[in-house]
Amino acid sequence: MFDVVVCKKKQEAENIYSFELTLPEQGYLPKFQAGAHIDVEVRPGLIRQYSLCNPAGKTDRYLIAVLNDPASRGGSVGMIEQVLEGQTIRISKPRNLFPLDENTGFTLLLAGGVGITPIIAMAEQLQQLGRDFELHYCGRSRTSMAFIDRLRHSPFAAKVILHCDDGDAKQKLNLDTVFGATPEDSHLYICGPAGFMDYVLGQATDSGWPEARLHREYFSAPDVASADTAGDEEAESFTLRLARSGKELKVAADQSVANVLLDNGIEIPISCEQGICGTCxxxxxxxxxxxxxxxxxxxxxxxxxxxxxxxxxxxxxVLVIDL
Structure with missing residues (x-):
């Protein structure tokens, strides 16, 4: 983690704020590619991930955007209400768990709400590379959708289609039409609310898209767990064995493995605590x-x-893990 300064904070849409981050002294930040994210220390002990949404390669600054989510576990509320312009915060170097394959013939980009953040960077990178793509951006209304002006004035504006829930029927996302107009060897990249993503990915699978051509990044876990991952009321205790030391730890039904490890002085990288970021x-x-x-x-x-x-x-x- 290292220090950066919030040189600019701006409201981009209803409940969405952007934060422009630079080094305390003039210089360049670590390089990144479209789809990358950084860990942000919102406050001591609270770390959250945010996608970089400035053009890849422009590292005099990082740009992130944060949704003021009413269901926030402290991250978004802390960023929007407590992090101010001019303040110094700590971030990590970029990591990319949502990489863009630059060598595909056609790329279909789908964004829902604040999920536009990694997707807009992908569109700009594809445009720079001269690749063929189309971007569909979905939201409740235009006022709730960030970076509309940036998309409208981009060199790829003709490839951007907006879908608003409060618009007319022609504006609604019709996946049959979208998939039907997409070449067979295309790759799909999607980011947004979990329900939106699950619906699109389900439709894509039903339409014959192979898993290898479906790429996604979740910002939060779905609200409703599936039957086979229901909840702690159906969980059972088990033994966790650490292969390197041979130590055995009991994981009770109401405990997470991460917490049991921490309680026993074993630290592992933890960030989202929802199983969406892959950090742990x-x-x-x-x-x-x-x-x-x-x-x-x-x-x-x-x-x-x-x-x-x-x-x-x-x-x-018994579960044996490489620790």
Whole structure:
């Protein structure tokens, strides 16, 4: 983590604020590619991830945008209400868990709400590379959608289609039409609210899109868990064995693996605590994880060789991990 200064804070749309971050002294920040995010220390002990939404390669500053989410667990509210222009905060170097494949023939970009943040950077990178793409941006209303002017005045404005819930029927997103007009070898990148993403990805799968061409980044876990990952009321205790030391720890039904490790003085990288960022991903050597994350794909879950200790558990009585 290192210090940056909030040189500009701006309201971009209803409940969405952007933060422009620079080094305390003139200089360039670490390089990044479209889709990357940084960890931001909102306050001591509270770290959240935000996508970089300035053009990749322009590292005199970082630009992030934050939604004032009423369901916030402290991150967005802390950023919007407590982080002020001129303030010094701590961030990490960029990490990219949502990389853009620059060599595909056609790229379909889909953004919902504040999910435009990594998607707009992808559009700008594809435009710079001369790649063919189309961007569909969905929101409740134009006033709730960030960076509209930036998109409207971009060199790829003709490739941007806005879909507003409060608009006429022609403005509503019709996935049958979108998918029908997309070349067969296209790749889809999507970011936005979990429900929106699950719907689009479900429709894409039903339309024959292979998993390898579907790329996503969740900002938060869905509100409703699936039946096989229901909740702690259905959880069972299990034994966690640390392969390197041979130490065994009991994980009770109401405990997370991450908390048990921390209680025993074993620190692992933790950030979102919802299984969406992949920060805590840990190798599994024996046993069957009960995957409750939204970071890995179904194919990766089936391998059962890694899991997210922040939220996932074990289906077997003993889970051996590489710690």
């Amino acid at each position: 991903l840990t190798s599994v050597l024996e046993g069957i994880p009960d995957h409750r994350d939204y970071f890995m794909t179904a194919k990766e879950h089936a391998l059962n060789n890694q899991f997210t200790p922040c939220c996932s558990r074990s289906k077997s009585s």
